[in-house]
Amino acid sequence: MSTTKEMAEQLNELLEKNYDSEKGFKNAAEDVKNSRLKSYFEQKAQQRYDFGHELKSEIRNLGEDPDKGTSLKGDAHRAWMDLKTAFSSDNEEAVLEEAIRGEKVAVEDYNKIINNAELPPSTVNLLIKQRNAIERTLNEVKGLEEAFD
Helix, strand or coil, X not given: CCCHHHHHHHHHXXXXXXXXXXXXXXXXXXXXXXXXXXXXXXXXXXXXXXHHHXXXXXXXXXXXXXXXXXXXXXXXXXXXXXXXXXXCCCHHHHHHHHHHHHHHHHHHHHHHHHCCCCCXXXXXXXXXXXXXXXXXXXXXXXXXXXXXX
16 A cells, blocks of 8 residues: 555445444344344444444544445345345344354455555554454354354
């Protein structure tokens, strides 16, 4: 990246995706009946909310303004997730499958930005910390899906 503005744009993309993930996990918590899964998804929504605040701070440190809102793609994914669970006889498994899909995409998105060598080391460290947490969530959700099979 050649400018601070471009770096902030990349971080704003991640911020938007964290907004999407937060809302997706909130929707997932509403869609499942299992109380442990509901609590798990609520915790993950809070984690993404916290990630968003960390990213906002990083964007401001670059002298730019953070975006405020979800992406159209994220809105479409949540709508698909809601539709799929509405017609699924096994809501928990359907929600877990969508959570896995979303987490895989999130890891890919983080990796694309982390691999940019021009980001400040503090930003790279923050992104690696968040990506690693998302990878842990991905593995946890995979394990939960196997339990519901």
